[in-house]
Amino acid sequence: MSRFGLVEYGAPVSIVNELAAAMGRGNADAARYLLDAGGRIARQVGLKKSPIEIAGSTASSSRVAGLLHLGRSCELEIVPKFLGSHAGGSGWREDFFFLAMLSKHGHILNSDRIRAQSGEENDLDLLLARAISDMYWERHHRPIRAYKRTREQDFFLEGEVDPLDLRFPDAAGYPQEVIRFSRANRFNAAIHAASRITQRHVRKPSAIVALSRVQRHLGSQPTVGHGHHMRLTVPGRARGWQALTDLSVDVVNGLGVGFNEGAGRAPGFMVATWQLWQDLLTLGLRLGFGSSSVRSEVPFSLGKRLRANGSEGRLNVRPDVTVSSNGFRFHVDAKYKGRIDRGKICAAEADVYEAMAFSAASGGLPVVLAYPQLASTPADPVGTIRIVERVQVPGSGPILAVTVEVRGISRRGSFSRFINEMRGALVDTLQGA
Structure with a gap:
């Protein structure tokens, strides 16, 4: 497997x-592969424009990071900007795999029942175990059922039988096709498989037991193999199961648990x-301060717009994020x-101006x-x-530019430490300010 690397917002690299040569194709075909990959990435992460640009034999990227398969023999790695040339050996692939899961399913993992608790490891595997168990038992009284056509043999006629078989039945009865409204279906199979995969990674005995209970309650289910499974849309009568089904499909696909570089089942991300x-x-703020204390993108009135038509x-x-907790x-x-990522020990003026507007609109609140x-x-x-820089402007609250360490967040127990440390x-920082 040949791997080609780019740095997000970095200088163009001659890789075409x-x-x-690695693909055994012409330069035009290689450039087309890269452009097609850029189109797939844009659709996947919701960008209006491809994040990969080609200029002659060089390629550059922006706004994304990760690892992408370009066929059976080649991979494209886009290193995040803040790591740059220092990414080697930092474990950033595992960290970003972990963060991709949190970003996609943060609304699921952010509940008071599975909130980080002092003195307890809350890595992603344990959060997944709790989420799968809690979400399953929340709705187990209305299980997902689906119609399934099966072939059975019985002397009682329930389904379609070949007329010839009516005259000459087998020793076990009449072969017949029966439609069952069954709990053994692809939706429950995905949940069952996700619980088994997660169970192999958690160490907390109570979480292992909870996942075993889920598997026993689901009973026998069709086998689900590792790989790239498509998103499952549950029937309308069971739409409350959609969040757990989405989470389970991603776990089965390999997102978030057991990322091993080079493993055949690890998908690109x-x-x-x-x-x-x-x-x-x-x-992290919601899990640290509590969901009720943290609000996202709350509007604050900075002033009025006086339009030419008089309105x-x-x-x-x-x-x-706005945090309100314990005073x-x-x-x-x-x-x-x-500017910090360009080696300048200060925040960009545009960021400071934006922070001034936030503080002024909210009565002088501090801005981080x-x-x-x-x-x-x-x-x-x-x-x-x-703390990188403190900015004080008359009429505005304190503005603090800080850096947050995230390297190693995918290691066991590190997510809990990240929450508590931050x-x-x-x-402490705001008390000092």
């Missing part, structure tokens, strides 16, 4: 010729980096790009601009916050 960063911080409107601003109230704005910590710096414990660091 090498890709063509690609994420929109800025959205992933915002989702991670939002979920008036509100001028609103929307910080990514603390502040905004957090996720910033994936900025959160950037990912660069891989060029020594690794800190996951969740560590470093929460404690934010409280």
Whole structure:
């Protein structure tokens, strides 16, 4: 397997010729493969424009990171901007695999029943185990049933029988086709398979027992193999099961659990980096401070719009996250790009101006601009916050530009440490401010 690498927002790299040689095709075919891959990525992550650009024999990328298969013999790796040339050996593929799962299913994992608890490991495997178990028992009294055509033999006629078989039955009865409204179907099979896969990765005995109960209650189900399974749309009468079914399909496909580089079942993955960063911080704050204390993109009125036709409107601003907890109230704005990643120890003016608007619209609340910590710096414990710059503007609350350490977040127990460390660091930082 040949792997070709790009860095998000990095300089163009001459890979078209090498890709063509590895694929045994011409340069035009190789460029077309890359462009097709860019189109697939754009559709997958919801971009209007392909994140891969081709110029002659060079290629560049923006707005995404991940690992993509370009056929049986080639892979394209797009390293996130904040890691750049320091990505090697950092385990970023496992981390981004983990984060892709959290970003997609954060609304499922963010519940009070499975919230991070002090002194307890809450890695993704354990969160998945709790989510599958809790969501299953929440709706088990209305199981998913589907019509299924089966061939059976019985002396009691329930289905379609060949007329010839009526005259000469087998020793076991009449062969017949019967339609059953059964719990043994592809939806329950996906849930059953996901619970078995998750069970192999968790270590907490109570979680293992809970998943075993789910499997026993589901009973015998069709076999579901690893691989790229399509999204299953449950029947309308069972639409409450859709979230668990989606989660189960992703677990079976390999997202989030047991990512082993080079394993045949590990699919490629690609994420929109800025959205992933915002989702991670939002979920971490909700799990750390509590869902009721954290609100996303709440509008604050900054002023009025006076239009030429005489009408008036509100001028609103929307910080990514607003936290209100135990006397603390502040905004957090996720910033994936900025001057910090170019080696300048300060926030970009545009980010500061935006933070000033957030603070002014909310009566002077503090604003935290959160950037990912660069891989060029020594690794800190996951969740560590470093203050890069403090900005004080008359009429505005304190503005803090910080970096957040996320390297190693996919390791066992690191997600819980990330939540607790980030929460404690934010409280200490704001007390000092």
